Amino acid sequence: MIPNYYEFSNTTKILSGEYALENIPVELKALGAKKALVLCDETLKKIGTMQIVLDAFLGKGIEIGETYTEIPPDSSIEVIEKIVQIYLDKECDSIIAIGGGSVIDTAKGVRMMISQNVKNIMELAGCEMISYGKHIPFVAIPTTAGTGSEVTLVAVILNKCQNIKMEFISYYLLPDIAVLDPRMTISLPAKITAATGMDALCHAIESYTCLQKNPLSDSYATAAINLIRENLIEVCKNGNDKKRRLAMANASLMAGVAFSNSMVGIIHAIGHALGGVSRVPHGEAMAILMPYCMEYNLDKMGELYAELLLPLAGEEVYASTPKAERAKKTIETIRNMQQELNKLTGLPLTLSEKQVKKEDFEKIAKTATNDGALIVNPKNAEVKDIIEILNRAY
Amino acid sequence: MKVSLDKKISKSFKILVSKVVLFFLCRGIITLFKNDSKIKQEIESWEDNFIIQITTEDTAINWQIQKRQGKLYRVKESKPNLSISFKSVDILFKLVTGRLGVSKAYAEHRFLLKGEIKDAMSFVRVIDRTEGYLFPSIMTKRILKEVPKREKPMLEIYGRLLLNM
Ligand SMILES: [Zn+2]
Numbered sequence: 035m036i037p038n039y040y041e042f043s044n045t046t047k048i049l050s051g052e053y054a055l056e057n058i059p060v061e062l063k064a065l066g067a068k069k070a071l072v073l074c075d076e077t078l079k080k081i082g083t084m085q086i087v088l089d090a091f092l093g094k095g096i097e098i099g100e101t102y103t104e105i106p107p108d109s110s111i112e113v114i115e116k117i118v119q120i121y122l123d124k125e126c127d128s129i130i131a132i133g134g135g136s137v138i139d140t141a142k143g144v145r146m147m148i149s150q151n152v153k154n155i156m157e158l159a160g161c162e163m164i165s166y167g168k169h170i171p172f173v174a175i176p177t178t179a180g181t182g183s184e185v186t187l188v189a190v191i192l193n194k195c196q197n198i199k200m201e202f203i204s205y206y207l208l209p210d211i212a213v214l215d216p217r218m219t220i221s222l223p224a225k226i227t228a229a230t231g232m233d234a235l236c237h238a239i240e241s242y243t244c245l246q247k248n249p250l251s252d253s254y255a256t257a258a259i260n261l262i263r264e265n266l267i268e269v270c271k272n273g274n275d276k277k278r279r280l281a282m283a284n285a286s287l288m289a290g291v292a293f294s295n296s297m298v299g300i301i302h303a304i305g306h307a308l309g310g311v312s313r314v315p316h317g318e319a320m321a322i323l324m325p326y327c328m329e330y331n332l333d334k335m336g337e338l339y340a341e342l343l344l345p346l347a348g349e350e351v352y353a354s355t356p357k358a359e360r361a362k363k364t365i366e367t368i369r370n371m372q373q374e375l376n377k378l379t380g381l382p383l384t385l386s387e388k389q390v391k392k393e394d395f396e397k398i399a400k401t402a403t404n405d406g407a408l409i410v411n412p413k414n415a416e417v418k419d420i421i422e423i424l425n426r427a428y
Numbered sequence: 429m430k431v432s433l434d435k436k437i438s439k440s441f442k443i444l445v446s447k448v449v450l451f452f453l454c455r456g457i458i459t460l461f462k463n464d465s466k467i468k469q470e471i472e473s474w475e476d477n478f479i480i481q482i483t484t485e486d487t488a489i490n491w492q493i494q495k496r497q498g499k500l501y502r503v504k505e506s507k508p509n510l511s512i513s514f515k516s517v518d519i520l521f522k523l524v525t526g527r528l529g530v531s532k533a534y535a536e537h538r539f540l541l542k543g544e545i546k547d548a549m550s551f552v553r554v555i556d557r558t559e560g561y562l563f564p565s566i567m568t569k570r571i572l573k574e575v576p577k578r579e580k581p582m583l584e585i586y587g588r589l590l591l592n593m
Binding site: 040159162 | 513530531532534535536537538540541542543544545546548549550552573574
């Protein structure tokens, strides 16, 4: 069904596949860049992933102004301000982010501050309120297949003083170029592959079922789920399979496009709070919460969950499941995936495994009710409902 | 090409109705702050001197409410901490006439939001709940995710609202 009104935008150019990295300098030159600031993290520097990207610049006429690798797992305001200063001191004119969600979100924050010319990033907090600003060419190279941050309009940045994750939402946060190169995810450990893959699945499911859903985001979401069904478990068995690595990178990107345009719901609202209060890694929180939150939503969203059985379980299972049972079968299929990933990689199944304290449930639930993701969840949730979900997932 | 007279009249009408309903919304929130435990709890969580604004990108509508020393006041021309600016008055009109909920308006990208999303979430809960008192449930059933259970009858709230004016 066509919604009464919707908006959709994905302006990011995608380079996917063999030697994708080697094409970045040409793209940057076309965008008018000469000197790039490279952002990455210590682990990726240590294992040589960053070097592969730097090598791709050999003799291509783009100078690397500086590399900055001290980015923590949660992108924070302090780190962003420090990097802005480096960018200005080194007279860079473009940004390349190599990493997972935190590096890419940090890069979005840095770019936003420079392009909007502000001293305090909090001035830009909000939704769709910033204008285009000065254009800073920006290349995002994801090294996990899950966050989809390379194609989303959101930056999640930790405000350490208040210990909350701030959301900045604007179409002008979208990178110019997203690069999917199988060399970037090949060394990802199985457990992180599983967790980030479940995050991508969660993006696709929530974007397909939340209030902002639209025909374009739906098609990206279902395409992503098909790829996840075909590749996630297999790539956890054999991480060296480049084709499957690339397929999962594409799945994550497609789910990213989907949720960038239709947002995510209650699973992410609680997941963000679990990350902020109890430091549960995002992908693991998504994997643990997904079936419980879907059960909570079932009475309102059953029909849409039923439709997702087709991409999630394949046509045989879909056709042999009676219509009335398909929604529950979708949740059951996710539970089966979780069990298998748990056996293969040790992906946690409960909050107690992550040492979440029950006495923190009230705080987590209160934080979740103030998360923007909850507004597009079609079913209302109050503090008591969220505590109930947390108890079930414990 | 000039804007047609029809559009001008229709826009003026929508501005007028929006201003009237926003006036009652403000009175409603102030009244419910004293008479509904959930709205009270919500507003108590706002910082002192916090100012919220509702405006539109295409009109001079400037609705502002401030929490000051534990009370709520209608204010003018101050610097809001949270601003919801509808891209057009046509949408604000739909909202104030009970044909569109805030969540759906957000989902449809109908407004710009300046400020922290956590504050917006709290304000949206207050608006939703206030609408639950001011609009009949036949209306709120269509626009709210869940029709709130009123702690006091709708007529009593309207009575207090009018008495306090
Ligand atoms: Zn996510």
